[in-house]
Every structure is written in C-alpha cells, then in structure tokens.
Amino acid sequence: MAPVSQVLQQAADLFKGMPNWNHPLVMANVIPPANTAAIVAAMMTQVFSPNIIEGEYAWDVERTEMETSAILADLIGWDTNKAGGLFTFGGSGCYFYGIKYALTSCLGMDSRCNGIRTDAKVLVSQQGHYCKMNSTDWTGLGMENFIDIDTDETNAMDFEHLESVVRELHAAGTPIAAIVCTMGTTDAFAVDPIEEIRKLVDELYPLENHPDGVGRPLIYADAVIGWSWLTFKGYEFEANPLGFAPKVLADIEKNYNAISKVVHADAIGCDFHKTGWSTYNCSVVMVRDLHRFQELLSRPGSAYLQARTCYNPGLYTLEVSRSGSYSMAAWATLKFMGYNGFRSILGGILELQHYLRDQVIKNEPTVVCVNEEDSGFVTLFRVYQKFGFKAPSFEDGFLTNLIFIQYLL
Ligand SMILES: Cc1ncc(COP(=O)(O)O)c(C=O)c1O
Structure with missing residues (x-):
C-alpha cells in the first residue's frame, strides 16, 4: 500500500517529457489543447461512472449523447428527428461503425449471423486515412477488399476514376458496401466530391430497386478533420460580423461550402478531439437514419438490461460499458464555444x-x-x-x- 499523495506524485511524474499540447511551440499532428469545459465535464464522469449503455443508469448524461447528436444533425442539415449519433473510440472507431453499418446494409442481416461470405468492396481514395485497413480487417471483410481510387491534383478523389470503377463493379454484379468520402484529408484538407457520388449511387442503385438497402452502397463520410467548419452555417459572409480579413474569409467560405456537402452522406465520423478542442479522445459517428441503424444492428437484449426507457444504445453498439466522458466533453464543448467560439478559433x-x-x-x-x-x-x-x-x-x-x-x- 502507498499513501494517495505518493501515488499521485508518481502518476504526475509519468507525464514528464511528453509534449505539452498547450504550448505555442508544440504543433505536432492533429492534437489541439482541450478546452476547460470539456476537461471538467469529462472528469466528472471519472468520478461518478455513468454508463450510457441504456437510459436508466444515468438519463441526463445519456441526454448529452442525444442532444449533441441533434445539434450536429442540425449543422449537417439532416432531419434532427430521424438522425442520431453514437460516441465511440476515435475517428477509426467511427470508421469501423461506418463500415459495419455499410456491410450489414449492403449484404443483409445474414452477414451478421452467418458471417461475411461475399467479397463486397469498399471504395476509398488513395489519400483516405489508413484506418480503411483497420475497418476492413476487423470487420472480417478483409484488407484486400478495399479499392484505392485515384486522387486529382488537389488530393481529392478523382470522380472519373471512381465512376469507372463503380460502373465496372455494378456491371459485374460485385457489391460495393461503402464509398468512403474523406471530407478533409489529414494534411491537405482535400474534400471528396460527395454530391456527384450521391448522384451516381442514386442513378445506378435507385432506392426503388433496393427498398431495404440490400445491394446498395452506403456513403460514409470521414469528416473527422472537416466537420467543425459546419459551425459557419448561417454565418453572414457578406456582413462578416467577426471581421475576418478578406483572404481568410474567402478560405473560410470555401471550406464551409465544401464541407456542407456532407449532407449527402449516410453516416459521418466527427472527431471532437481533433478540430473540436475537446479531451482526448472524443468522437461521434452520426447516422442519417437512426431507426434503420437500430433495426440493422440490434441484438437480443440481455437478461438484466431491459428496455426501461426509450433510449437503449447498448442493444446495437459495439461497446457494452459505455463511458459518458465522450458525450459529456462534446456537449460541454458545444455549449461553451457556441457557433461564434468555433468560428473565432x-x-x-x-x-x-x-x-x-x-x-x-x-x-x-x-x-x-x-x-x-x-x-x-x-x-x-x-x-x-x-x-x-x-x-x-x-x-x-x-x-x-x-x-x-x-x-x-
Ligand atoms: C482523415 C482521418 N480519418 C481517420 C482518422 C483516425 O482517427 P483517430 O486517430 O481518432 O482514430 C484520422 C486521424 O488522424 C484522420 O486524419
């Protein structure tokens, strides 16, 4: 045994030598300093251990997942009564959820019971994040089943190449589970042409022919870098009340216009620990139609977790114990920063x-x-x-x- 003061001194010493993300000379990778509201809100969950697996444990903490998702759905431009979001472990966790959703949607429920027996494809640009490998590997689809699509001189997906690959696979009857649109690549901030991709999917795989979604590609937007530009929704660019310099304003408008096309996605990954100045880590995967997601991914409940409230994400999430720290941190961040806080930063x-x-x-x-x-x-x-x-x-x-x-x- 050791006195708590001694243990905490030893614990504090473990941070020696690591980068201080708050220091103005530290600019490594996509790690911003966390805002105080998020830090304190997340720390509260460490004290009280709310489990957001189902509504009864900690209803008001659960609400932070629903409210944050509704705020994001509104920024995205989705129907806030239909869309929903699940907080999970990082941008790669969101991606993993996106690919699992896509596989179940495209290959049907059987793929969940009897396993993935079809080489469905995942199309993603060459500049897309390498966690395309994590997701195809860990879902059991296999890393040989993602197809790299060329990128253009701006590092965005080359639509012509994508179109030819999609048409070829369609003609051959090879299912495409997902087309991943990177909405802001990590370095160049290239945004893939999601609007054109949506048109192509709707043309080749019309909903009338795929009423249950089976056989139809799902569009997953990896917007972990780009999502926060959505906070410029409603900004009066002409009046420019925050007084940005003309060249900066032009870039902001360009970024906002590009990211606003994310509305065409079926599911979107957003990282608050990247461009949301929240605690590490803190991510939410948004789905346009939460009801469909629930239907596709639900499992029978356990003997001791009944649906006592209207919100029971543990029936369809990967995680069982679900920490409230991510959603509390994101909720506190949105409340604290508001539109203008994000815009100013x-x-x-x-x-x-x-x-x-x-x-x-x-x-x-x-x-x-x-x-x-x-x-x-x-x-x-x-x-x-x-x-x-x-x-x-x-x-x-x-x-x-x-x-x-x-x-x-
Ligand atoms: C574009 C993009 N997608 C996905 C990820 C993976 O996110 P995470 O590291 O939070 O798992 C990153 C990480 O940098 C990224 O830049």
Whole structure:
C-alpha cells in the first residue's frame, strides 16, 4: 500500500517529457489543447461512472449523447428527428461503425449471423486515412477488399476514376458496401466530391430497386478533420460580423461550402478531439437514419438490461460499458464555444496561417511553401540550406519537409 499523495506524485511524474499540447511551440499532428469545459465535464464522469449503455443508469448524461447528436444533425442539415449519433473510440472507431453499418446494409442481416461470405468492396481514395485497413480487417471483410481510387491534383478523389470503377463493379454484379468520402484529408484538407457520388449511387442503385438497402452502397463520410467548419452555417459572409480579413474569409467560405456537402452522406465520423478542442479522445459517428441503424444492428437484449426507457444504445453498439466522458466533453464543448467560439478559433487559425505564409515564409529566401493552394490548417514548407553552408550529414541543397499545423491561438 502507498499513501494517495505518493501515488499521485508518481502518476504526475509519468507525464514528464511528453509534449505539452498547450504550448505555442508544440504543433505536432492533429492534437489541439482541450478546452476547460470539456476537461471538467469529462472528469466528472471519472468520478461518478455513468454508463450510457441504456437510459436508466444515468438519463441526463445519456441526454448529452442525444442532444449533441441533434445539434450536429442540425449543422449537417439532416432531419434532427430521424438522425442520431453514437460516441465511440476515435475517428477509426467511427470508421469501423461506418463500415459495419455499410456491410450489414449492403449484404443483409445474414452477414451478421452467418458471417461475411461475399467479397463486397469498399471504395476509398488513395489519400483516405489508413484506418480503411483497420475497418476492413476487423470487420472480417478483409484488407484486400478495399479499392484505392485515384486522387486529382488537389488530393481529392478523382470522380472519373471512381465512376469507372463503380460502373465496372455494378456491371459485374460485385457489391460495393461503402464509398468512403474523406471530407478533409489529414494534411491537405482535400474534400471528396460527395454530391456527384450521391448522384451516381442514386442513378445506378435507385432506392426503388433496393427498398431495404440490400445491394446498395452506403456513403460514409470521414469528416473527422472537416466537420467543425459546419459551425459557419448561417454565418453572414457578406456582413462578416467577426471581421475576418478578406483572404481568410474567402478560405473560410470555401471550406464551409465544401464541407456542407456532407449532407449527402449516410453516416459521418466527427472527431471532437481533433478540430473540436475537446479531451482526448472524443468522437461521434452520426447516422442519417437512426431507426434503420437500430433495426440493422440490434441484438437480443440481455437478461438484466431491459428496455426501461426509450433510449437503449447498448442493444446495437459495439461497446457494452459505455463511458459518458465522450458525450459529456462534446456537449460541454458545444455549449461553451457556441457557433461564434468555433468560428473565432477556426478563422483565427487561418488568420495566423496567412500571416505565416504571406509574411514569414515569403520573406525568407531559404523557405518555400509547397501547399499554397490548401485552405486547411496545415502549412507544408521546405527549408533549403544556404548555399555554401555544409551540415555534417546533409548535401548542399538537401531539403527538409516541415509540416506546421496551427491549432493554437
Ligand atoms: C482523415 C482521418 N480519418 C481517420 C482518422 C483516425 O482517427 P483517430 O486517430 O481518432 O482514430 C484520422 C486521424 O488522424 C484522420 O486524419
């Protein structure tokens, strides 16, 4: 045994040497500092252990999952009475849910009872996140069954290539379980042409021919990076009340217009621990039709968990014990930041980014920005050594890629 003070001192020491995400000089990967409301709300769940598997355990904490999902559904432009969301473990967890939903939707309930016996395909762009492998592997579909689609010079999915692959598979009768649209790639913030993809799916697989969805591809939007630009919904771009500089405003509008097309998805992954300044981790997978999701993925209940309230996600979630910390953190974040909090931070980051690109990089002859066209958070620049200076192990002219991700104000 040890006194709690001693254990906590030892625990605190374990954090020594790790990056401090709040420090202005730490800009690694997609990890922002968490906001205070989210930290405290999530910590409350560590004290009281609400389990959001079903309504009776902690109804008001459960409400944070429903309310947060409704707020997001409204931002997306979905019917808030039909859509729903489930908090889960990270963007890869959302993706996993999306692929499982797609497989059940496309291959039917039998695939859940007797296993996946058909090589359905998952189409995803070359620039899509590598967790396409986690999902195809862990669902049992197999990693050989995702097909990489080419990307164009903006890093977005090349629609022509996608269309030819979809038409070929359709003609051959090979089921496509999911088309994954990355709505904001991790670095370049490229957004796939989801509107055209929706039109193509509706043309080749009309709902009338697939009333129960079987045989029809589901569109999953991996919007873990891009979702928060939806908070510009309703922003008066002409009046620009938050006073963004003209170039920044143009980028914000471009990003908002691109991400607003996510309305065409059937399911969407959103990470609050990335572009939501929430605690680590904190993700929600949104589904356009929660009732359908419930019907497709429900299992018989257990002997001791009856449907005592109208909300029983444990009947269809992957997880059994479901921590309330994700939904509490996300709910607290939305309440705390509101539309204008998100807008100020997102726009403020782009203000800094333009300063970095236009004032710092352009004035430094040894540095070149190589992604000027990108309007996301990432600035990629190359630093050339000055001619005549020789570092021990590098040749003259050797260039270093540096990725500068701005998440801090
Ligand atoms: C586009 C994209 N999708 C999915 C993921 C996986 O998310 P997570 O790391 O939260 O599981 C990431 C992570 O960076 C990502 O950038």
